Amino acid sequence: MTDRKLLSIVTPCYNEEDNVDELYRRIKAVITGETAYDFEIIFIDNASRDGTVAKVKTLAALDPAVKLIVNTRNFGHIRSPYHGITQSSGAATIYLASDLQDPPEIIPQFIRAWENGYKLVMAIKPVSMGNALVHSLRKSYYRFLDGISDISLLSDSTGFGLYDKEVLDHVREIGDPYPYLRGLICELGYEIKTIPFEQPRRLRGISKNNIYTLYDIAMLGIVSHSKVPIRIAAFFGFLIGFLSILAALGYLVLKLMFWEDFPFGLAPIMIGVFFLFGVQLLFVGILGEYIGSIHTYVQRRPTVVEKERVNF
Template identity: 55%
Template sequence: MKTISIVTPCYNEEENVQELYTQVKAVFAEMPGYVYEHIFIDNASKDKTVTILKEIAKEDPNAKIIVNSRNFGHIRSPYHALLQAEGDAVILLVADLQDPPEMIKDFLTKWEEGFNVVLGVKTESHESKAMFAIRKMYYNFINRVSEIELTKNNTGFGLYDKKIIEILKEINDPYPYFRGLISDIGFESYKIEYTQPVRKRGITKNNFYTLYDIAMLGITNHSKIPLRLAAMLGFTMSALSLLVALGYFLAKLIFWNYFSMGTAPLIIGLFLFSSVQLFFIGIIGEYIGSIHTQVLKRPLVVERERINF
C-alpha cells in the first residue's frame, strides 16, 4: 500500500484543525488502497491549537505533530514540514479549510497516472474581489519578469511525488520560495482548477508585510530584470536630462530677455530623480537582503517537540 503524507502548517487555528483532521480522515476512509500520515507543524501558536492537536495525536497515531520553538514565519515552517514527510507522495494542505480536502482524491488520481506534481489552481475565490484581483496582477507581473514560467494562482496547494521532496532536500535553501522551486525543478505538472471557499472561522494570519515578503521573494529569486531595469532607466533618464538641459540653454539664448528659468522645473526634477533613486536603492536592498539570508544559512526552524514520529 502506498503512503501519502498530508502536511498542514498551523498558527492560531484552534477553530479549524479538528474539522480539517476529520475531513482528511474521512477522505482516506473512502480510499482503502492508501495509508496516510497527517503532519501538523505548529508555528508556536498562542491559542489552544497545540492542545487540540495533542488530543488528536493521542487517539490517532496517523496524526503527527511538530511544534516550533517560536514563530519562524509562513515561508520556512511549511517547507520544513514537507522535508520531514516520508510518504510516496506529499500533499500540502492549509489549516483554514480554504484548500478543499476533497480534492485529495483528484490529486491522487492524476498522480497514479504518472504526474509527479499535481497543483490546485484557483480560478475564482470567495475572498475579497480586490485582493483576488491584486494577486492576479502579481502573478501576471512575476510571470513577465521571471526567468522561468511560474504557475499562476497556486499557493502551494497540491501533490508532490517523493522524488520532488528528495530534490528539495538537496537544494538546502534557508529561505525558499517554494512555488518557484517547484517550477524551477522542471517536472511537468497537472493543474486542477477549483474555486477557493471563504474562510469559515478565525481570521487570516496574512497581512501586508507577509504578502509583500513573499512577493519580493518571488521576484528576487527568479528575476534579474529589476536590477537591469535600474541601469537602463538610469541611462535613459541621463540622456533625457541632457536633452532638457540643452533645450533650456538654447531657449535662454534665443529668448534672453523673455525666457525665465524658474525654480519649478528644478524642484520637480530634483524630486523625480530622488524618488527614482530611492526606489531602485530599495530594489537593490531586497537583493542584498536575499543574499544575506542565504549567507547566514540558519536552519529553517528549531523544533521544540515532536509527537508520533
C-alpha cells in the same frame, strides 16, 4: 509490517484551534477510502498562542498517524510550511492549509493523477469565494510575474497539491532557506497536472495574511525568478542621465541665446530634483530586495528551530 506506500499530509497551523478538529475529521473521512496506502498527518505549529497545540496533541494521543512539530517561535508564513514539507517521509506529500480553504476532499484527485505518472499535482483556484479584490489583485500579480519570469510559473496556486518524493528530494538538495516554493517547483521542469477548484470562504478564525505578508510573498516571487526589475532600473538610470544631459544643454543654449529674457526659475529645478530623488529611492529599494534575498541565503540560518515533536 506492510508493503503499502506511505503518503504524507502536511498542514501548517497558527492559532487554528477552531479548525484543526474539523480538518482532521475531513482528512480521515477522505483517506479512509484510500485503502492502498498508509498515511501520516503532520501538523507543524508556528508557536500558536491559543489551544491549537493542545488539540493536536489530543488527536495524536488517539491516532498514531497524527504527528506534530511545534516551533520555538513564529518563523513566518514561508519557512514553517516549507520545513513541514521537507520533514515528510512519504512516497508523496500532500500539502494543504489548516484554515479549511484548501478542501481535503480533493485529495483523491491528487492521488489518482499521481498514480497516472504525474510527480506534481497542483490545485488552482480560478474562482474564490473570499475577498474579491484580493483575488483579483492576486490574479493580476500572477500574470505580471509570469510575464517577467525566466520560466513559466503556475498561476492561481496556493501551494495546495501533491509533491512526489523525487521532487522534494531536489528541493531538499537546493536547501533554499527562504524559498518561493510555487516558483521553485516550476524551475525543476516537471510536468504539472492542475486541478481547478472553487476556494471556499474562511468560516472560522482570521486570516494570517496581511499587507506585509502579501508584499513579502510578492517580492520574493519577483526577486527569485526575474532580473527584469533590476535591469529596468539600470536602463532607466541611463535614460534619465542622458535626458538630464540633453536638458542641461538645452537650458544652456537657450540661456546664451536669450540671456535677458530666459530666467532659470526654481520650479523646474525643484521638480527635477524631487523626481530624481523619487526614482533613485524606488530603484534603491528594488536593489535592496535583491540584496536582502542574497543576505538571507548567505546567512544559512536554520529554516526553523523545533521545540518538540510528537509521534515521530
